[in-house]
Amino acid sequence: MTVFEAIKARRSVRKFKDTPISAEIIKEILEAARLAPQVEIPKIMFLA
Numbered sequence: 733m734t735v736f737e738a739i740k741a742r743r744s745v746r747k748f749k750d751t752p753i754s755a756e757i758i759k760e761i762l763e764a765a766r767l768a769p770q771v772e773i774p775k776i777m778f779l780a
Contacts, residue, residue: 733741
C-alpha cells in the first residue's frame with residue numbers, strides 16, 4: 733500500500749473493540765512515535 737492509497741482509504745473509527753492490546757505492542761507504537769520527526773511550531777511574539 734502506498735502513502736496515497738493509505739490516505740484515500742483512511743476512515744474515522746467511532747466503534748472500538750474490547751480486545752486488549754499487549755504491552756509489547758503499545759511499547760512499539762510509543763517507540764515509533766518517539767523516533768518520528770517532529771515539527772517545531774515557532775512561537776509568535778506580539779509587541780504592543
